[in-house]
Amino acid sequence: MNKKKKVEVKICVGTACFVQGGADLLLYNDFLDPEVLSGCEIEGSSCLDSCKNAKAEVADVDSKPPFVSINGKIYGSVNQDRFCKLLEEAVNA
Amino acid sequence: MNDIFIDVDYSQIYKHDQKIGGDVFLLSRNPDNNQIVCTLSDGLGSGVKANVLASLTAHMAHKLSFSPINLTHSAKIIMNTLPVCKERKISYSTFTIADIRFPSRDDIEVQLVEYDNPQALHFAGAEPLEWSRNLIDLQREGAFKKEILSQSQFRLAVGDRLVMFTDGVTQSGLGRSLPLGWRLDGARRFIKGQIEANANVSSRDLSRAIVRKAYALDGLVSQDDITCVVVYVRRPRRAVIVTGPPFTQEKDEVLGEKLKAFEGRKIISGGTTAQIVSRLFGKRIKVDMHSWSPDVPPCSTMDGVDLVTEGMLTLSKVATVLEKKIPTSELPDDAVRRFVDILLDSDQVHFIVGTKINEAHQDPSIPVEIGIRRTIIGRIRTALEQNYLKETSLEYL
């Protein structure tokens, strides 16, 4: 194993995100590649504040919940597939 | 809200093979004038006849103690009214009336009237206290024996208990496990031990323990109805629920102060609210990624707060659980279960509701219900009051 710094991931578990698909992301243990998983430090956030202001610095064209923050960058409309891809990229970066 | 809580409960086991009790207990709380009246009556014999005698007695005693008539006179009225037994030419039922009044929180006064029941016991913590009783000879015309009424008054302090029982308790074990029965001394020693073992034992648990013990002494074949009533004065267990950000930001501080000053358990429900408090207290919110279920987001922890949950989804689920009286043991281990457990473990629940409109919920794809914090809190309060007899209060911020 390399000593690379882990990718910091925050899944929003606030109301808006949770009901619009955030709940699916919480199953990350089941759908993420274990190797990717081991390269990430996954936490929850009670609200990433992106649901409140549309003009938040979301690194994404489509800024709708559920939101996830990866190494401080916020992504919207994250579903399981997208979550896998984003994390894979981040881990291999 | 009151600063004292008077926990009254009783337990009862009928005489072996009887389907109806000859011991009757009545309780009423009159919150308007801070009065609680407990009446315990034991009718002569057992079964239906005894039940009728005891019910009549208890109801009369009860009614009379809410009236200004003096107690001795009341007792005479009761005795004169009871139906007379054809064979034995006696009408007879024993009773204990405890009329508890508490005009202020440090002043709880008991008027105790006892007629032929075993003496009531008063404990301060685990220590039994003695007090003097006035004996009144009723001198009723046509009485079949000398009728002595005992009347006394004393105060109850926080941590005190008043224990009342029928002779099914004191005579348990008579001629069986104990030649003279359990007697008052035995019961007193047992109760002392129970309180020493668990200083905060609830009235329900203590009365149950006493009745079970008496039943065991009777060799599990009760010789008489066994009834025990416990009155326990304690500080109320409290919980506060903070939900929703205050209407204006300046009020955030007020919210923080109120939460900090509150004595009791604290729940924050709502992500934004949690963030406000986290900022004010300088404490981190840590989401517990394991405690969630498909319709309830995970709960979190924060130093100084007992539970942090998501807002609307959790609250509306809590309301449903309370309305339907679903036992928490049937719920998954998620935020709702922990939330309800705290509520049910409290006597008084205070809600601090922030009135700022949450921008996030204006999304049309979220169910309408979510926009209505007040309605949900209203449902929770009603369910707590009506289904679980809790005291609740509410303030908007």
Ligand code: FES
């Ligand atoms: S609820 Fe997810 S960003 Fe606010």
